[in-house]
Amino acid sequence: MTPATPSATTPVPALSLDRPPGPAECDAVALRLAGIAAAAGVILRHYELGGCRHHLKADGSPTSQADLAAEAQIVAALGEAWPGIPVIAEETAAEAAPAALFFLVDPLDGTKDFLKGTGEYTVNIALVSGERPVAAALAAPALGRIWAAGTRALEAPIVEGGPGAFRPVAARPAPPEGMTALVSRSHGEAADEACLAGLAVARRRGVSSALKFGLLACGEGDVYVRCGPTMEWDTAAGDHILTQAGGCLVGPDGRPFGYGRRPGQYRNGPFAAFGDPSRAARAVLPATSPTRAG
Structure with missing residues (x-):
């Protein structure tokens, strides 16, 4: 059965801070998030093709008109669909407090590559x-690809600014001839290399932004450090x-990440x-990671 495609008429499941969402609700939320992410992608494509003013933030990372415009649309859409659920967003709500249920938003992950015109942003x-x-959605507007997951991982093409028909995707077993490592085009640490050196890596592929996660989920790579x-x-x-595609993300202790680390200002290790x-x-x-934000 082909998973549903989100649209303006897709029912919006109610969310409450008093209880966790059930599996069916998570699936429905994921489809609606995919529609919201794809709509933000239309804004990003407009700026990408038409020029975009930008500047450096205090931590040295770039931000742009596109980041702010896409975030404004996402935050408004989330507020309309689920009023009362907090939104923590990179550009305008990075200091907001989490709750029992909350959204995390990066309107433009890979701003450097967006400004360079590589298309590898999400x-x-x-x-x-x-x-x-x-529940989650990850869109790569310039590449015409979008992923979503509630209880399972899905991918769809982006068609006329919205998700097309979704299909299930799955990560692949590590190939016996060695893994493909997805490595950043703009970041890199000696510790990354040290970790990869201890793994059975046969080849490397340069990929920017959170696009790496989508590619891992589709079996187009094996490891990202x-x-x-x-x-x-x-x-x-x-x-x-x-x-949800069958893979995993682990920290130094070998355990999955927990989210909502406000005392650490939402910084990952x-x-x-x-x-x-x-x-x-x-x-x-x-x-630990270096203290300087990337």
């Missing part, structure tokens, strides 16, 4: 319950999609993401 939206994401600093909105959506969870125990990660 829109990330995740619903978190009990410190773990339970990041020891440098990232934020929760960078990883939550991809983490859930990869996990080092992690390794695998398509094949049987390889996760081989990852040797440093205990």
Whole structure:
């Protein structure tokens, strides 16, 4: 059976801070998030093709008109669909407090690549319950691909600014000839290399942004290591999609991430993401990331 495609008429499941969403609700939320992410992608494509003013934030990372415009649309759409559920978003709501249920939003992950015109950037939206994401969407507007996950991982083409027909996807077992590592085009740490050196990596593929998670979920790569600093909105959506595709993301203790770390200002530690969870125990990660945000 082909999974439903979100539309303006797709029923919006009610969400309450008083109870966690059930499986059917998570699936419906994921489809609606996919529609919201794809709509934000239309805004990003407009700026990408027409020019975009940008500047550096205090931490040295870039932000742009596109980030702000896409985030405004996402936050408004989430507020309309689920009033009362907090939204933690990179550009305008990074200091908001989490709750029993909350959204994490990165309207433009991979701003550097967006500004360079590589097309390897994403829109990330995740619903978190009990410190773990339970529904998510990740769109790659310039590549015409979008992923979503509630209780299972799905992918669809982006057609006329919205998701087309979804199909289930699954991560692949680690190939016997060696894994393909998805490595960042703009970030890199000596610790990343040290961790990869201890794994059976046969080849590397340069990929930017949270797109790596989508590719892992589809079996187009096997491992992604990041020891440098990232934020929760960078990883939550991809983490859930990869996990529902059969893969995993683990920290230095070998356990999945918990989300809603406001005392740490939503900063992640080092992690390794695998398509094949049987390889996760081989990852040797440093205990902490550098303090400078990436």
